[in-house]
Amino acid sequence: MKSDHIQGLIKIDEHSSFINYKCEKDDFSKVIFYLSSEYSYIWLLGVHYYELENLQYKLKYFFFDFEEKERFSVSFEIQRGESFFSIVNQWKNAQFYEDRIINKTDLKRQSDYRFSSVQKDETLYLPEIKLSLESNLRQNNNKIGLRLENDTIAKAYLPQGRFDIGIENLLGQLELPLKYHALESYFPRKSLFWSHLLTFAREEAESLEVPDRAKAIRMVLLEMGRILNHLFDLHYLGQDFENHTLYVFSQLWIKKIQSLLISYSGNEFGMNIIRRGGVCLDINQSWSSRTIDELSALEKNLTSLIRDFLLNIRFNESALQVKLVHKDQVMNWSLTGPIARASGVNLDLRKRDPFYFYSDVEFEIPMGVDGTLFDLISVKIEEIVQSVGIIIQVLDNLPTGNFYSNEDPFQFFHQAEEKAEESYRNSVKNYLGKLNYSNVCFIEGPGGVLGIDINEGEGNSQLRLLGSQFSDALFLEKSLIGKNVDQVFPLWTALNLDLKEIER
The missing domain is CATH 3.30.460.80 (NADH:ubiquinone oxidoreductase Nqo5 subunit)
Structure with a gap:
């Protein structure tokens, strides 16, 4: 090292x-x-x-x-x-x-450090104008304060909540099963990624071997979660920039992907599925065949979408003019995910640090050039295509065997005739019991790298959330300085800020 x-x-x-x-x-x-x-x-x-x-x-x-x-x-x-x-x-x-x-x-x-932080003077944040960044889809009414000088933005301020009274403090007080429910409920669209991080951290600490079939099913679920999040982003962009093709296409396929998740897990975001030792439900042949057929149709429709998207000259001209991020900003601000790749920075943990069977499947990392809105949309569309390819490859070569570890308590319900009651009780006790361990895990989420730092001990539990998205609000405030007001909305929409992530 x-x-x-x-x-x-x-x-x-x-x-x-x-x-x-x-x-x-x-x-x-x-x-x-x-x-x-x-x-x-x-x-x-x-x-x-x-x-x-x-x-x-x-x-x-x-x-x-x-x-x-x-x-x-x-x-x-x-x-x-x-x-x-x-x-x-x-x-x-x-x-x-x-x-x-x-x-x-x-x-x-340190007082001698050259960086001067923003003072907590509320008069500094009295804006001359306020923009309401409202979307019926997001169910938010978010306001950003701007102070203008000569028609350019001199200061931007996004009101933020007290992040010290939030999800991290709550998670530290909960047992493991309730940690899952709290994280998944707090971040529903990214619930698969957070539940995987929480699971993977404990499995590594226990040196618990997960069956190959469970690993493959997890890959399928994670890529479906990635597709769903990108479709939501395209849906918002299509609505905000009045691109009817993008809006209708994404709306249709959001429902189709959610229908697949509901038929497998019982809910539209795949909650309560990824757990310690494997997954809670197996994939049957009927669901696998239906998923391959649906995703193959999605891949074909994406081809026509890209054609229509590229031929929409009016939209392209406006999108190409919106410069979201430069390469130097990506490195200075530690940006990850599609917005980093849209500027030409090749960062994706699935390639850089593969786990499960990501090193065995064939897929490419889509890249942009100039970090424009057009680059970002193109990257997200192509990433959906690549995720479809990953899912189909995994389902076509799905390993046989169990979908849970032999030490997992859920197996009692699937093989009740082979399990003694005492063995089941011990398994549940180990699952729910406190394990003294400390671990840090990262994963490539739909919007960038996500991670957790978890420390479990007797009478003491701490869990910290990690990821580049948590500082996106500050990046928005700083990057708007010197820009025109009409550039506020595209950057906000492209970053797709989640106030829950900002406030923690």
Whole structure:
């Protein structure tokens, strides 16, 4: 590991997919300068704090080196009331995480640091105009405050909630089964990805081997979740930019994909399916054949959609003029997902760090060129095509065997005649019981990299959510400065900000 050679870093432990390092507080600035100068493709995916005894905190920084495929954290301990070294000069999205730490603790940024944070002066946020970013589909009425100077935006402000009173605090108080329900209910459209992260973290910690059939079914579900999320995004874009073809097409196929998920899982987002040890339901031949037929039709319809989309000159001209993001912004803000790939940055964990059978199936990573709205829409359409191909390949070669681990309590219901009651009770006890473990996991979500940092112990449970999307609101505020008002709406729509993710 290249990270092992950084002076001042001490390896604490190493999981199968993640390395934890620590350093002294005074050495942290040296570590950061080395990382930012010697490594070109390191993304910051989160910063969290943990309360320790003896009036101390532990600050933990989560990094991903996409070039070397290394995932690691750097942590250090700090006394309460002290100042910490800010890394905003290296990673601009760090402001979101550092502001959060300052708001929730008595820690401060170093006073001699050149970065000047936005003061908590409410008069600063008195806008001259307010834009209402409202959509009947989203059921939100979100307002962004703007201050104008010479017809350009001098400051933008998106009101945010108190993220310290949110899902993370709730998750720390719940047992594992309730953690699933809370996460899936809080992020319904991405419920498959969050439930997979929670499951995968515990399975790695337990060294629990998941059957190949369960891995394949999980891949099918994750790619269906990706397709569904992209269709929702295209639906919003078609509505917001009055592109009738895009709007009607996505609306039709949202219902078709949700119908497939309902027929398999009983709900439209695939909740309550991915659990420790495998999946709760098997795939039968009838559902598999129907899914292949439906997705094959989707692939054909996408071909005609791309043709109509490319021939819509009026829409293309307006979409090409909307510059969403530059390559340097992708790296400076640690952006991931379709918006990063739309600018020509090739980042996708399914290729960079494959799991399950992603290394065995054939698929491409769609790329844009200039980071325009047209690039983003093209990337999402092509990603749907690639996900369809992955699902069909997996279903055509679905492994035989169990869809759950032998240690999973759900097997009692499927093989009741072979299971003694005492064995079932022990299995449930292990499933529900506390397991002392710590793990960090990441996955390529539909909007970018998602991750969790979970620490389970006797009487103490902490779960932190990670991902580039959580700082998108700050990116929106900063990137709008110097732009015209008519560019606010396209960027908001393209980022598809979720206030639940912003507020946490």
